[in-house]
Amino acid sequence: MPLLERAAFLASLAQHAAEARAGDGRLVLVSGEAGVGKTALVEQLEAELPDAEWAWSACDGLFTPRPLGPLFDLAERLGGELRAAAAGGADRDALFATLLRQLSAAAGHLRVVVVEDVHWADEATLDLLRYVGRRLRGLPVLLVATFRDDGLAPDHPLRVVLGFLATQRTTRRLALPPLSEAAVDSLAAASPVAPDELFRLTGGNPFFVTEVLAAGGGALPVSAREAVLARVARLDAGARRLVEYAALAGARIDPPLLERLVPDAAAGLEAGLAGGVLTADEAGLRFRHEISRLAVADAVPAHRRGRMHADLLEALHEIGSEDDARLAHHAEGAGNAIAVVVHAPRAARKAAALASHREAVAQYERALRFATHLDPAAQAALWDGLGYETSLVDRWADSAAARQAALPLWRWVGDRTREGDSLRALSRALYRLCRGAEAEEAAQEALVVLSAQSPAGPELAWAHANLAVQQMLHRRLDSSIVLARQGQQLAERLGDATILSDALNSEACATAFSRREWRPTMLRALEVAVEADREEQAGRAYANLHGLSCAERRYGDADRWFTEGVAYCDDHDVATFGTCLRGERTNWLDQRGRWDEAVALSTALLADPVISPVNRINPLISLGRIRARRGEAEAAADLDEAARLADGTGEPDWIAQARLARAEAAWLTDQPQAAADELARVAEVADRCDPWVRGAVAVWRSRLGRAGEPAAGLPEPRALELAGDPQGAAAAWRAVGCPYEAGLALAGSDDEAALREALAVFDELGALVPARRTRRLMRRRGLTGVPVGPRAATRQHRLGLTRREQEVLALVAAGLPNGDISRRLFISQRTVDHHVSALLTKMGVASRTAAAREAERLGLLDA
Template structure:
């Protein structure tokens, strides 16, 4: 079948290949609906580029995939050190680096194709992220094909594509259906026949070719009918082989078919001649997945079950070590013993390779066949599912599985495992914000202490320490952490050691001590030991503590590194947590539009934890209150209920202060005071920043109370009566809104005018209204109305300040020069530039300037 209307796509591939040959690697995303000709395009391009070294891998949609299946396909073709690593069961990082080494041979253009990534497991998506970040200086053309029809908004592939699109080496090719003219060229016939065929097939090249190949006198109702019409012409033995192949996978080994069907070679030859499958080395491959599905759907259920049983037995006799594949056929054959043998093994392998979705799916598969299993077997399966669900941010599923595991370990009489599950349950309950986490941690220690020191007891102490820290009992937390540390160091348990160092560092930070060195050590231990969960926790606390101290550059560095790590290792829970913290940084630095967009994203994420939701609701409520938007209390009321349910000061205080601010902005003084005083009731054991924030809002709302303890510098200056100096410190820290609030407390016109300028630039209408009232109280009558309406009218929603910064960017000024001209800090300029790029949807300052000048928008006078 000819390849029509693909000249521009082939030309683009040739261009990208030339760039890759020069050492500028390219990742090409080839998208289109099923049957549109993605594989045909790449196969044709392979013929056009014969001097490249080609290797192919594919994702199979038939069963829960073996993690990194495409990488293992590539290893078989590339050989060398990569194949050795695969055979040795190496971890994903070694496998990723091994592949990169194999395709960096000097003087060779490597063309690597990975097909059908809409079926990819998590580890394969992470491989693409890994390669996308490292292709820039490699002579490698990585071509990835996928279906773009029917992708859900939260589909992991869609998230991965968003990450890949931001990488400089990435290019896109979108394939469209054929025109009527192309259909006529393929099918021949009259204009009316071509129009009818185009209408029935939607111009899909596969559907058109199937109709033409079937030789039907009229257009069949579906491509399925066309495929089955061709299959019906096969002899009995060839059709048997075709059915077995369809139930086995898109690609199937000839020797496996021979083992299952005992067919003569002539049957395979007849099958190849019919055109539904093609030869691929020692295997047969369906020409398209649509064809395989059509044949599979025509196999009777009872016959399919028997075929799966034969395939399972044949794979076993051939020494198949792919537990995911074996588990699929075992399930389809109804072989419970085989499912319980292979599915847990497949789950453990998937977890080792950080394909946590696949690991969870395998544990679920095993549990469907475990009704007759003993209590210990069931408990282990539920425990495994709970761990994987927790990493995927599916906390209710994790809780349900953990409760089942607890019941089964108790039935089995295994006290050690019972205690270990209790400490897992403690963490899960915390994420669900439903209470009971401290009781579970205490119970774990009570069960395990009589059994003597072991890694389970170390984990129980570590978990209990974390819960005490979260409830602001820092001395108890440190004592428990030290007990866990002693056991962990003696047993060489790096994951426990990282966890307790992390807890001790956070306690030190809250109490005003040195924390960064200890927390960096926790991260290093977790990274070197490949303790993914602890890496995520270390990145989360490193970014959070730096953000708390308003050291935003350091916070954003750890956020960037942490999100990349968590995305690459499918740590959904920590990835969401880090994005949540980044939105806090944006809120604090005045990048409210960016923060709102990110918070809205977090709220729509499937499986988000209530803990992440609580923080997100608070931030959304805060920004909406500051902008005077509707819907504030819907967010803040839910946040208050959730925060109070946790009983944790670190959750209660920020929510109560946000509510105090929202009431203050609405002019509801009594309610504002009550909320500020509720925050004061809970803040005694928090850090100087939280206590200072409470003190500032007690003062601002007119409460007679004071917050206990010492305050961070800008809050201390404001409470001590030097708001102008406090505002300068806030400005140096890149916190414009806090600077404006400090100045708003001054009874002098210059300070109030400066506050008004900052607030109007941020779009903080309610606070700006309060400052205008104060100015009018001083007798000032000539006041600017503010640029809020201008912000709304700007085609990209830029504030007045952002337009000023953009005008200077267009004039080729550096951040330092812009800061000097506008009398703001260099950090603040950087935040404004980031917000501008996000609103304009451009990758760089140069592109922003060019677009602004082209559209005639660089018209702000400075």
């Protein structure tokens, strides 16, 4: 079928290929519904670029995918160092680096790498796309990834990766629409099929159109599936049987496998090609489309399907297949429980080794569905494997359930070491679920159980380190430090870098909460983890470096650790701590007055359906605070959920932060008693919190007309507020970089100039509610010339830019650096930095140059 209505898309692809050939690599994401012609478009580009070196690969949706299947396909196509690394069992990071190095060696020669059907990609393959996509700049490489965007679930991992890749300068998107009615009319011109009926039936889907037209005249099939089956029905019995086996076996045809199942397989394959059911490409034979394969596979009667899966399993064993994911799939299809529990755990371990943790979860779940015949110890080991892998993909409720399923089995067989280790892991899962008291109880029980075992092994070291975390979180700091050091001693004796880093990390946190120097210990925890390639522990170290720096108002340090930490977590697929970092970042953005960014990030985090409860707390508090200040009704629900989760953890800091946010929201809405009630809850834990929290309690009590805490020992901004020096407090808040707090301090002054300055701060931030309170106060005091709020024109700006952001955008578009903008507008350079960051977020662009282009396109500069 000719490629109709695809000239513009083909031209775009050709342009991106030319850019890549010139050394400016491109990642092109080609999306569209199944059958819309994504592969046909890329094949046409291949025909028009005969001098380029092409390497095709694909993700298979038949079974839980083989981790990094496309990369191993590419290894076969590209050969060389990559093939050797893949055959030699190199780890994931080494394979990624080798692929990039081999692609980089093609100076002056265009290489096109195609990865099809990435909606089926395993976790490691998605990480590969992210890894290569970030590093294409300067390479003569065109990377094309095709995927279906119809029916892509909101929580699909691909959505997260697409969001990340969209921010890269090298990324381009092509979304293929169905054919128009006119194009379908053109295709149907030589057919007896009525064009309007053809369009109604197919919706303009090119594959469906082709299949219906291939069915010939007469009655139209009710679906493209029936059109596919009509092709198959025209084959002889032997060819039909071969096609059915091939459909159940996977998207790619494996002739040696089929030869063991069907007599004269070669003739059957030729018939499939001649009949239009199969097609050939450089990689061999395949179904014309996945829709074709699924139609054939689904049409196999259930009573035959199990027997055919059994035949495929036996044939794979005969040819020596070591693809455990494939073997486990056919074992499950055949109902062969023994084979499932052999191959599925192996497939899980292989997937985990390549950081495809979601695939590992699926394989453990598959094994457990067939594990009832296993002895209790074997079943418990599978539950523990599932518990660990679900923890790595932030499925903490499932992790806790798996550990709870393993515990009685370990007790039944009398394995106290495994029982204690499961208790320790259960403690961690319960913490993530905001079940703090239960988490601490499980941690203590684990230590008791494991302390009675001899000799002391890594399980006991972990039990010390884990209980140290629980004690630290609940601010039993001396106990935490003792436990952490005991864990370190055992870890060093055992040579276990993971436990050593974890225990050092907990000691550093406890030391910080004791208001002593903590950085050297935390930096050592990071160093140990990075040097030993312990990604999860490195992620935890980065998260705590960032979080503790934020707590101490060391915002420059926090910014550095966030940037480094997020890059590390994203590159190494450390999802839990990547989310922790981003959650704490919302608090950083809130405190720094970058509210639009804080709202955007908080909303994105909370939209993730698998985010653990404990990781929801920070974005809920940040979002609720900002919404309360802006007068948005959703604030109450955000802060209610934050308080419920924080109370569940039992952690003083989170309880204090959530309740302080609710106290502020009540004060803003003139509910002093409700605010006082929230402060009373904070007072219950304040003595275990840092001086910033205690200072906040004292200041809020003062604002409510209650007696405040003496200023001794409190941070300077809080101490100055309590001492009755609002201007001094505001200056101190500005010095640490907290504009809203500076505005609140000024709003408590009796001085007219201070009140006007507070009002300017609130208007600049968009803090509508405190701005209204301040205007009301100024009018009650008889002050004249009280400025009105932001003009309606500003509020209704098409991109939501404030007046000041529009001024900054104009100067950015004129090419002025932030220092010159600062001098031109008589504002600090730090404020300019905030405005530039905010307008980039609102405009949805990644750079100043892109902002200038977008502003010109939208006519914003003329306005």
